[in-house]
Amino acid sequence: MKIQKLFQKTLFGIFMLFGVIGISTSMLAIYTVDSQLTEEYESNARGVAKTIADSSVDIILNRDLSALQSLIDQFVEIQGISYIYIINDSGEYLAHTFVPGIPEEILRGEGHGAVSVRRSLPGMGDFVEVSSPILAGVAGRVYIGMDTGLVALKIQRAIGQQVYLFSTIFVIGIVAAIWLVNLAARPVANLLAYAVELAREQSGAADNGVLVRDDEVGQLARLFQYFSGTGDLPAPARPSPATPASSA
């Protein structure tokens, strides 16, 4: 279907508007989901770390470390928790969940003591690592690594769903806009054709039904007919309800 030049800019404007809305809402969604999920992850991890730290005191001081390992093994089953390790006050790794071994970056002690730190471990991925002190830190510290890849995956899913919905609305909107524009453009095209034919033929020009229309197109057609001398002066348009019936 051919879109009239008069309305092409309108369609382009609609297209641009959709684009701006789509991009801005997607960016807002990414930011919102990312910040909320990360915050939630860190909050959960801090809670778990504190729980382990509180439970560890008795085990570290009085019991075998297998009980400590058994404790952290249960927590590492929680979705999103990728690793847990516990260091005592002298920097010794008392229990951990790493396979095949403790990563070099962690062994070097980078970021130890920080409440929250972002880590990128080769071969493992990216993590937010939170920690909690055991017995105010004098007995050691619990560290929990949360997989940020999972956050990224959730963001991707959220954005994917949004893009899918937006694309559907966009396609339906564009088709509807083209249909509506063409609906409005067809009488104008007929008027143009009538005007051209009237200029050529003067009389007997086919009016394509424009002369009987009671809208602005019909009035223009009748006005053209009058100017060409082949018709009477059309009656003035009926005033709209908002327009005063007569001037004072």
Next chain:
Amino acid sequence: MKRMTRRAALGAGAGAGGFLVLPRSLSRAATGNAAGFTDTEIVLGMSAAFSGPSRGLGIELYRGAAAYFTHVNRAGGVGGRKIVLRTYDDGYQPNPSVENTVRLMLKDRVFALFGYVGTPTVTRVLPLLKKFQDEKTYLFFPFTGAQPQRQPPYGEFAFNLRASYRQETGGLVDNFVAVGRKRIGMFYQADAYGRSGWAGVRRALGKYGLKIVGEATYRRGQKFTSVMRRQAQILKNARADAVICIGAYAACAAFLRDAVDNGLRVPIANLSFVGSENLLKLIAESQDEPKRYTELLVNSQVVPSYEDASIPAVREYRELMRRYNPQPPKELLKEAYTPFAHSFVSLEGFLDAKLMVEILRRMGDRPERGKLENAVFSVKDFDLGVGVPVSFSANRRQGLDRVYYTVVDGGRFVPLDDWKGRF
């Protein structure tokens, strides 16, 4: 939950003609008796690995115990009551083990728990024993040397026969240090079992002012086909001059293979839990030159060599294993398994059963769970037939302390007498 937990009766399919099969009527009788015994039977409950990469441990432990229980039952049982071992598979996984124990305690109402396999499983079961401490259901002779069932707060709910991992790792460290191998690295299962052994090695090295020079881990449930090259490389990079492994046979055999293939030519030690015969079998069946892999292998054991016929309990064990040839419960077997004629694990199961029977006998005609503890404490200088007297008391809940060391010679495990000459 990954494991099915099916009920099996002791001795199902046992070679000598289906003895000790638990018929439905007896099953109902046992279920209906809150004390875990009737006039005709005493029911013990066992949760162990009968499936998965560590199934050899549960199966062999069961077979050894079944040989002795069958023998006793054929001779009339204990006070006229036959011993029934209700058995569930936990696949060496903690959650199924807990579920099995709840069923054994609350539904099956067994008299006592017996022959559990593994540290990650037992450590998770112990709180259940405390929770239901009024029931006086004790755990007898678990196949683990970990500390949690040897010390508060759960030590009072379990009785151990075998030496602890602390004693095994302590002995290995002492011997390695004595022959000048002080850079000790560790390969261990990333769970409570591995950590228990790790803690034992750390503690033993601490006596000498030494530390673990490097450590590598693996996830529980690894098969022999798993690749352990990275773990071998970690320990090679750490320049370990001896490695102590805390794992099960499939993973430890895979590590031994990859360590040797990657040039880690140092003594590699395993604890008793590893399942020595299964480990050796995997290496022997998969490698062209098994000697190349086993010449630096040393395994600690908590029972004497089953080859040593000078030991009375070993003679009895060999005779009863030959006579009854006990098979694992068919209902629990998901994969084919070829039992060993003899093994350290089945010998341990045999000794566990022998001591259990002795304790039950000491309870007289009217066994009660409430009397169990006193019956155990009455065991003083008991001759189990291994050359070491067994005693229990309120302060001593472990029967044996001795650790044996074995190496591979001529394709089988033999006692190690000369550490310096060997390493």
